[in-house]
Every structure is written in C-alpha cells, then in structure tokens.
Amino acid sequence: VYTPDGRRLVTAGWDDTIRVWDAAYGRELLALSAPGLIPVALAVSPDGRQIAAGVGTTVRTWEAFPIPPDVLARRRLTD
Secondary structure, eight states, X not given: OBOTXXXXXXXXXXXXXXXXXXXXXXXXXXXEEOTTOOOSXXXXXXXXXXXXXXXXXXXXXXXXOOSOHHHHHHHHHHX
C-alpha cells in the first residue's frame, strides 16, 4: 500500500516483516518486525506516519516515521 503522498510503499512478507520503501528509488527505508503476524491487510494513516497490519482479529500498529520526511530526504541525498 502506498502512503498518502505516494512517496513510500509499505509491504508485508512471509518473513514476518513490514517494509517501507522509497517508491521512486526502490530503496528500503525501514523494516519493522512483526513476529507471528503475516498480515493480510495493511493500512497507512492519512498523515503517513503510522502503519497498521492485521490478520483475523489481530491488528498491530507502528509509528512508521518518527523521523520527519525532510530529514529522510536529506539522508537519501547524502547516501
């Protein structure tokens, strides 16, 4: 699922990991551990800062971007 601004893509895999990607460059920005949860549903909050993942009646949430997006942009430029 894409973040509301379209700049990031959130994916879930069979390895119990939620990953956040830079949509333009395909670079992984963040990996979140979700032990025991292979989600069938993903959602991103309207401000793009929180991720929710769920299966059945279990839902977990993460603060996906405590780092402001402009700081992330500067990091990408210096990588």
